[in-house]
Structure formats: structure tokens, C-alpha cells
Amino acid sequence: MQSLVTAIHNPVPVEIIRDEIRKVCGVFTLEPMVKNMGLVCGDVATRRIGTFETAIVALDAKHVQRSSQSIRHDPGEHLFLLLQDEGHCRVEQNGTSSMLTPGDMFIVDSVRPSSFNYGGERSNQISVHLPRSDMLSRFGNICTGGVPIDRQDPLWLAMRAVIAKMYTAPVVSPQLSEAFLSLLGAYFQGLRGTVNVTQTLLSRALALIERHAADPFFGPRELAGRLNVSDRMLQRHFQPIGETPGHRLLGRRLELARMRLETRQPGQQADGIASIAFDCGFNDLSYFYREFRKKYGMTPGAVLRCH
Structure with a gap:
């Protein structure tokens, strides 16, 4: 199977x-293959694809582990959808052991101990970082604890195709990111076989926010109307993720704006920023500047200059 990325394998100190x-x-x-050498051939690179942060990890180590002690020092905030891009790796988590060959996928839960055994062979992996709270709100506990993606399931091929598209496309649209999450949801639904009404409504609400965030006339009331529920009921369904519908919509618009700023050529910065703000659902430029700085700790202009 053709690799999606070209990873670097240079000798680097283990530390x-x-x-x-x-x-x-x-x-x-x-743990490197040879303990006393203090070197491992590999590299770690990051890349943002659509709404997802990803890591490309290249190693020829013996194994990598995340223990209970590590979790106490660093509580996990993500699920990592691990795509084996080259080489082999045995992933062990929550009593599940899966041998990954190129193309295989496994969802690793950062709050559970895990082990990745490479046997000293060269391995390249793509890790798609999925915020754990968002995944729980969308899909429930079915996505936690370590989930292998069955290669015989037709959805496996669709998910890999979407990841490949996101890695090769010059600009990744929000719709493509949402399509990937929808495929994950369909896969989990097949595992579960039952529907939780509360989770389903919240999942539909999050999908509608994703689809209509750039519409300045789309707000919490419009969202409730499309779901055929009252404003108060909609608020209750958002309580498990600790957000209001309005806050979630604002955050998504800010993410869209930042993604546009990071992929845009500088040009005329003032006009460019205003155009991006309006295109991402804001109709008040001063409000956009204030909320952007509050969320990211920098101005839109600073983000544009950095990229």
C-alpha cells in the first residue's frame, strides 16, 4: 500500500x-533497540489537516509506552487515530493487542495505558489527534478504551481515502473534516448496534454547526428550529460537553477564520482579515478581533504575518 507521507529517519539522541x-x-x-547507544533513528513532525492536528512519528525503536504513572503526570485530552503508514507495530491497550501493517488503523485512548512495540524495525505512523471531550459528546464511550478499525469493514477504506485526501489537498474544507467524523460515527454505530437519543441529537447539532458555521444568520435559535426542539432543550443536550450552542458556534467560526488566515498569502492584511471574518460568519469586525485574541492569545494580523 502506498505511503501517504515521506518520513525522516536520522540518528537522534533518545532524549x-x-x-x-x-x-x-x-x-x-x-526504549531504543540498543540501550547503551543512546540513539534512535527517527523524527516527529506536526501538520494540521482541516480541523485536526496530526503528528507524523518515524521510529526504529524497540517500543514506546504510556504507563499509569505517565497518565498521572500528564492526563490525556485526546484520542489518537493511529494510521500505520509504513512498517509494522503491535499496539496493546485495554486487553486488546493488534498488529498494525501499512494501512491499518487503531484509535488509542490517551487516558489508558498503552504500548507500541516496533521490534527495532523502521515504522512510520500518522496520528490524527481527536479531542476526547468532543468525541465523547458525539459518539459516547464506544470510542474509548482502544478501538481497532476492522480492515474488512468497507468504512475502513473510506476513512483511509479521506485521510489521504486531507493530506494531499492544498486546502482542506470543513466539510471534508466532518465527512471523516461521519464515517467514524457510522463505524461506531455498527459496533454499538443501538442508538442513544441524547447522543444522536447532540451529534446532529454538532454536524449542523459544522455545516452552517460560516452563515452569519445561523445561530442557536436557528439550530434549535432545525432540530425541532426548544432552545432550553437544546441547551440541556449541550451540558455534557460543558458548552452552550452559542459558544460552540463561536469557537467553530474562530477555528475557520484561523485556518483561513494560516493558509492565505499575506497581501493587503487589513482588507484580507475583514474579508475572512465576514466569510466565516462574523458581521461585527471588532467583536471578531476581541474574541479571536481571547481564544488564541494573538491578533488575526499576527497569525497572518506568521504564515
């Missing part, structure tokens, strides 16, 4: 590659 993994994925321990 450096371990620190890079910790910065990107959390606290893990790493």
Missing part, C-alpha cells in the same frame, strides 16, 4: 526524540 513525542502526543517512555 530529543522522546521530548518531541511528549510535546506533541504527551508523556511516553521510549
Whole structure:
């Protein structure tokens, strides 16, 4: 199966590659194939695709582990959808052991101990970082604890195709990110076989926000109307994720704006920022500047200059 990325395998001190993994994925321990050498061939790179942060981890180590002690020092905030891009890896979590070959996928839960055994062979992996709270609100506990994606399921091929599209497209649309989450939801639904009404309504609400966030006339009341529920009932369904519908919609609009700023050529910055703000659902420029700085700790202009 053709690789999606070209990873770097250069000799690096174990401490450096371990620190890079910790910065990107959390606290893990790493054991090189030869202990006394103090070197491992590999690299850790990050890349944003659509709404997802991803990591490309290349290693020829013996194994990488995340223990209960590591979790106490660094509580997990993500589920990692691990795509084996090259080489082999045995993933062990929650009593499940899966041998990953190129193309295989496994959803790793960062709050549970896990082990990744490479046997000293070169391995390249793509890790798609999925915020754990968002995944729980969409799909419930079915997505936690370590979930192998069955390669015989037709949805496996569709998910891999979407990931490949996101890695090769010049700009990843929000609809493509949402399509990937919809495929995940369909896969989990097949595992579960039953429908939780509360989770289904929240999942529909999140999908509608994703689809209509750029519409300045789309607000919480419009969302409730499309779901055929009252404003108060909609608020109750958002309580498990600790947000209001309005706050969720604002956050999505800000994410869209930041993604546009990061992928735009500078040009005339003032006009460019205003145009992006309006295109992402804001009709008040001063409000956009204030909320953007509150969320990201920098102005839209600073983000534009950095990229």
C-alpha cells in the first residue's frame, strides 16, 4: 500500500526524540533497540489537516509506552487515530493487542495505558489527534478504551481515502473534516448496534454547526428550529460537553477564520482579515478581533504575518 507521507529517519539522541513525542502526543517512555547507544533513528513532525492536528512519528525503536504513572503526570485530552503508514507495530491497550501493517488503523485512548512495540524495525505512523471531550459528546464511550478499525469493514477504506485526501489537498474544507467524523460515527454505530437519543441529537447539532458555521444568520435559535426542539432543550443536550450552542458556534467560526488566515498569502492584511471574518460568519469586525485574541492569545494580523 502506498505511503501517504515521506518520513525522516536520522540518528537522534533518545532524549530529543522522546521530548518531541511528549510535546506533541504527551508523556511516553521510549526504549531504543540498543540501550547503551543512546540513539534512535527517527523524527516527529506536526501538520494540521482541516480541523485536526496530526503528528507524523518515524521510529526504529524497540517500543514506546504510556504507563499509569505517565497518565498521572500528564492526563490525556485526546484520542489518537493511529494510521500505520509504513512498517509494522503491535499496539496493546485495554486487553486488546493488534498488529498494525501499512494501512491499518487503531484509535488509542490517551487516558489508558498503552504500548507500541516496533521490534527495532523502521515504522512510520500518522496520528490524527481527536479531542476526547468532543468525541465523547458525539459518539459516547464506544470510542474509548482502544478501538481497532476492522480492515474488512468497507468504512475502513473510506476513512483511509479521506485521510489521504486531507493530506494531499492544498486546502482542506470543513466539510471534508466532518465527512471523516461521519464515517467514524457510522463505524461506531455498527459496533454499538443501538442508538442513544441524547447522543444522536447532540451529534446532529454538532454536524449542523459544522455545516452552517460560516452563515452569519445561523445561530442557536436557528439550530434549535432545525432540530425541532426548544432552545432550553437544546441547551440541556449541550451540558455534557460543558458548552452552550452559542459558544460552540463561536469557537467553530474562530477555528475557520484561523485556518483561513494560516493558509492565505499575506497581501493587503487589513482588507484580507475583514474579508475572512465576514466569510466565516462574523458581521461585527471588532467583536471578531476581541474574541479571536481571547481564544488564541494573538491578533488575526499576527497569525497572518506568521504564515
